[in-house]
Amino acid sequence: MRRQKIITLTALAVTSALALGGCGGSNGGGDSPSPAVTASSSTTASASGNLTVWVDETRQAAVTAAALEFENATGVKVTVVLKNFDDIRPQFVVQVPTGEGPDIIAGPHDWLGELTTNGVVAPLELGAKASEFNPVSLQAFTVDGQIYGLPYAVENIGLIRNTDLVPTASEATWDATVAAGTAVGTKYPIIIAVGADGDGYTLYPFQTSFGAPVFAQNADGSYRPEIAMGGDGGHDYAAWLAAQGKAGLLSPDVTYDVAVAAFAAAETPYIVGGPWMLDQFKALNLAIDPLPRAGSKDAQPFVGVQGFYLSAQSKNAIVANDFLVNYLSSESVQYALYESGGRPPALISAADKASADPLIAGFNAAGQNAVPMPSIAEMGSVWAFWGTTEVGIIEGSLDPTPAWDKMVADIQAAIKG
Amino acid sequence: MSNAEQATRARERTSHARDYSPGFFVKLTLMALIDALGAYGLLACWQEGATGIFCALLAILIAANYVYFSKRALAAKYIFPGLTFLLVFQIFVVVYTGYVSFTNYGDGHNSTKQAAIDALLQQNERRVEGSQAYPLVVVERDGDLGFAIIADGEVRVGSSDQPFEVVKAELDETDPTKVSSIDGWAILSFSDIVSKQSDIMALRVPISDEAADGSVRTADARVGYVYLPFLRYDPDEDVMVDTMTDVTYYPNGHGQFQSDEGQTLSVGWRVGVGMENYLMAFSDSRYAKPFFAVLAWTTVYSFASVALCFLVGLFLATILNDPRIKGRRVLRVLLIFPYAIPGFLGALIWTGLLNRGFGFVNQVLLGGAHVGWLTDPWLAKVSVILVSLWLGFPYMFLICTGALQSLPADVMEAAKIDGASRMQAWRGITLPLVFISTAPLLISSFAFNFNNFNLIYMLTGGGPRFPDASVPVGQTDILISMVYSVSGLDGSAQKNYGLASALSIVIFIIVGTVSAIAFRQTRKLEEMI
Structure with missing residues (x-):
């Protein structure tokens, strides 16, 4: 520490001396104060630890507020760095081994597989706090019996209904829902975002209703890298996709933006989607229903859990753990995160408070039998094949059963490497 | 001879490097700026321990000063900036990409072997199931760190080489889950804890004389739990041992620990794999x-x-x-x-x-x-x-x-x-x-x-x-x-x-x-x- 300080100061002295000697005046004088200020603030900060947290814009406000509270209570400076969501994971994986990365990042639980195989996240011990969280949220952050993240939000998709078009609660089956939507006479009976690359996530509840989960599950609910969506369930689902494509109910031309715009314009009474869409539907009267099943089993959507990860090489591990386990897990912070991001909280007490909103309560009900989205690293090999095969079947360019079998074989080959 | 001709002659005799004309001072200023920037970069590199960049930067700086202050390097004065940028932005990038192409850098092989070992040990140290949560404070005696926990209503203190034993201590009057003072040990304040974070994170205090009972560690300096390592690294043999099943994992040539049955541990490290990536692109x-x-x-x-x-x-x-x-x-x-x-x-x-x-x-x-x-x-x-x-x-x-x-x-x-x-x-x-x-x-x-x-x-x-x-x-x-x-x-x-x-x-x-x-x-x- 001391050596570093001396070097920094020497560097500054040499730099400013040279700069002053070189340009002899205002320029050098104007340049040197700014590094000097950073240096002095960083030296005082490192004496009391200095946490760095990477967040995207949806969590910035709430985390900054929690950081300020922590700063006032402990005197530890917490720097909240705003990052592009897509940059957080790759940069974290690359930077942690160099010792440069942040102490904490915020992100969804499905990063977990990649982060653990690369050894860049540290396990957390929540102790008694664990019982205060929604069990699914902890299950999602668990690998091999260890918890690797502090959950703060649980989100799943449901059937969003425009109550002005269909005032009664939705039917339990796909066919009945489509019939109800057709009876309204809008442009689309129901709309689901598929997109040119497919959307296995949004279509997953229909797939599970045919009994075709992506991966096999262990007794404790964790997934093992064994593809379970082949076989008869998968074939039935593929045939269903082909039929919906033919009937025009599913189409790759309907991208996420198209689907949201159509629902917002009241061109359809139903859309399959999550709480993140609600911002765009402020002008409508809405209700959230459980997803209809297309096959004979329950329609189980994926649960996505948002949380905070701790770097495996954090130099401020004690402070970071304290911040995570004892501050970010408080009801006020979890509720503030819900208010700024709109995602239903993972902490049970905060979730109960948020359920005063009937829409949040509706999404909770729709997520009753939801399953965590697989976070094992092998899931990364699934998405692309899954989406494009679904699109091919919907378009009618692929023969359902053989295409589905080929997809399963390809994913298995990709997982083996 | 006119004045202008005389001046031209004079300029021809002395090199630009020694001629104290306005141009020389402009050059001096620019070079001073460059050197200042370089010196700052050098010190920053040294501080970060980035030896490679340090050497490269030093070489470029020396070369730049030689080129622009020497009489002989006239041609180099023109091509030096271009050559430097070529070196940094083209040749280095190509050579580095070439180097990476002979390794297995990617998911699961993200860093060095030491980092992989650390991560594996960190991931496989688990809380003993159903074990108690102990209210904890960090204590110090003669520079040795220890933990003081409250177990069964009694305060116990231990350090890395001494299992917990009951000591005389006083509990906080308002908050009985807090130790306020201990005979012979000083309780660390929050700022002391902050400055000794890595030592506290590394501290393991055995719960009893039996190593198999596990040891207490803390992550937030407030609560301690009993942990047991499920993996052990043997630095002499360079093997990982599963402490529960006694299965030994040896490093295989591919940057992973592998058991005799072919099972591998999840976190690996970066190693050279020769032409494998090239062969894979064409033969697979x-x-x-x-x-x-x-x-x-x-x-x-x-x-x-x-x-x-x-x-x-x-x-x-x-x-x-x-x-x-x-x-x-x-x-x-x-x-x-x-x-x-x-x-x-x-x-x-x-x-x-x-x-x-x-x-x-x-x-x-x-x-x-x-x-x-x-x-x-x-x-x-x-x-x-x-x-x-x-x-x-x-x-x-x-x-x-x-x-x-x-x-x-x-x-x-x-x-x-x-x-x-x-x-x-x-x-x-x-x-x-x-x-x-x-x-x-x-x-x-x-x-x-x-x-x-x-x-x-x-x-x-x-x-x-x-x-x-x-x-x-x-x-x-x-x-x-x-x-x-x-x-x-x-x-x-x-x-x-x-x-x-x-x-x-x-x-x-x-x-x-x-x-x-x-x-x-x-x-x-x-x-x-």
Whole structure:
């Protein structure tokens, strides 16, 4: 520490001396104060630890507020760095081994597989706090019996209904829902975002209703890298996709933006989607229903859990753990995160408070039998094949059963490497 | 001798390096700035322990000072900045990519062996199931750290080599879960804890004399739990041992710990794998088959795109070069318009315009037709070339206009006098002359299109996918976008930087070879005239 300080100061002295000697005046004088200020603030900060947290814009406000509270209570400076969501994971994986990365990042639980195989996240011990969280949220952050993240939000998709078009609660089956939507006479009976690359996530509840989960599950609910969506369930689902494509109910031309715009314009009474869409539907009267099943089993959507990860090489591990386990897990912070991001909280007490909103309560009900989205690293090999095969079947360019079998074989080959 | 001549003489005698003219002081100022920046960089590198960058920076700084203050290095003064940038931004990048292509860097092999061992040990130290949570404070005696916990209503203290034992202590009056003082030990304040974080994180206090009972550690300096390691690293044997099953994991040649049964531990490290990545790209049928299809399309696309852009650009330039055309300036500005829109934005706009169900082209221009501009394998290729034409022709138009306007008028006049027809003059004189001045730009344009990642990524995303390929590659994927998805950089597969680098090197060799041949051909063309 001391050596570093001396070097920094020497560097500054040499730099400013040279700069002053070189340009002899205002320029050098104007340049040197700014590094000097950073240096002095960083030296005082490192004496009391200095946490760095990477967040995207949806969590910035709430985390900054929690950081300020922590700063006032402990005197530890917490720097909240705003990052592009897509940059957080790759940069974290690359930077942690160099010792440069942040102490904490915020992100969804499905990063977990990649982060653990690369050894860049540290396990957390929540102790008694664990019982205060929604069990699914902890299950999602668990690998091999260890918890690797502090959950703060649980989100799943449901059937969003425009109550002005269909005032009664939705039917339990796909066919009945489509019939109800057709009876309204809008442009689309129901709309689901598929997109040119497919959307296995949004279509997953229909797939599970045919009994075709992506991966096999262990007794404790964790997934093992064994593809379970082949076989008869998968074939039935593929045939269903082909039929919906033919009937025009599913189409790759309907991208996420198209689907949201159509629902917002009241061109359809139903859309399959999550709480993140609600911002765009402020002008409508809405209700959230459980997803209809297309096959004979329950329609189980994926649960996505948002949380905070701790770097495996954090130099401020004690402070970071304290911040995570004892501050970010408080009801006020979890509720503030819900208010700024709109995602239903993972902490049970905060979730109960948020359920005063009937829409949040509706999404909770729709997520009753939801399953965590697989976070094992092998899931990364699934998405692309899954989406494009679904699109091919919907378009009618692929023969359902053989295409589905080929997809399963390809994913298995990709997982083996 | 006039004064001016005398001054010139004087300047010739003394070198610029020793001449204290205003220019020298400008140079001195610039060099001082550069040296100051360099010195700061050097100290920063030393502080971070970045030896490689330190040495490189030092060498560049010494070379720069030698070049600009020495009498002998006149030629180097001109080429030094260029050479430095070439070294840093080209040669280093190529060499480093080459180095990575011989390793297995990627998901699961992210860092060094030591980091992998640390991560494995960290991940496999678990809280003993159902064990108690102990309220804890960190204590210190003679520089030794220890923990004080409250167990069964009694305060116990222990350190790394001494298991917990009951001591005389006082509890906080208001909060009985807090220890307020202990005989013989000092309780660490929060700021002490903060400054000793890594030592406290590393501290394990055995719960009893039996090692199998586990030891207490804390993550937040408030609560302690009993932990047991499930993995043990033996540095002498360089093996990992599973403490529960006694299975030994040996490091295999591939940067992972492997047991005799072939099971591997999840976190690995980066090792050299020789030619494996290159062999995989060509021998593994999953990659090889789409690779050659993509290579063919990339070549066709780059040639077609450059040729079309050039022809359209030249055609329009020739027409607008004719003084009989009215409003030439306005037309020229209009034609340059697509060039003013950033390429990736232009591609994104076209994605929307060409959408099959909702795009402007189908909905408005074709009256609601359902043409799969971006989803049909052949139409998608045509669309890519057309959009690339739309983006690229203004550039060719500009340089052709410039080349046409700089053609010597006397040559054309001579041709006219010799009785050459318009067409003959154009083919025999205009075209070759324009060609010579634009050929290097055509070659660079080819290299640019060969790696035109933005256009493909934004317009089609490489799609539509090959229905029969077993890797996520599509009909309009060019090599660089194929590398991006095959190596998992887009998140559609596990990341494999080694494979990505190997394929990048292959692309580099292809583009380099084509460019070298093309430059040689151009030189021949020049010699012919």
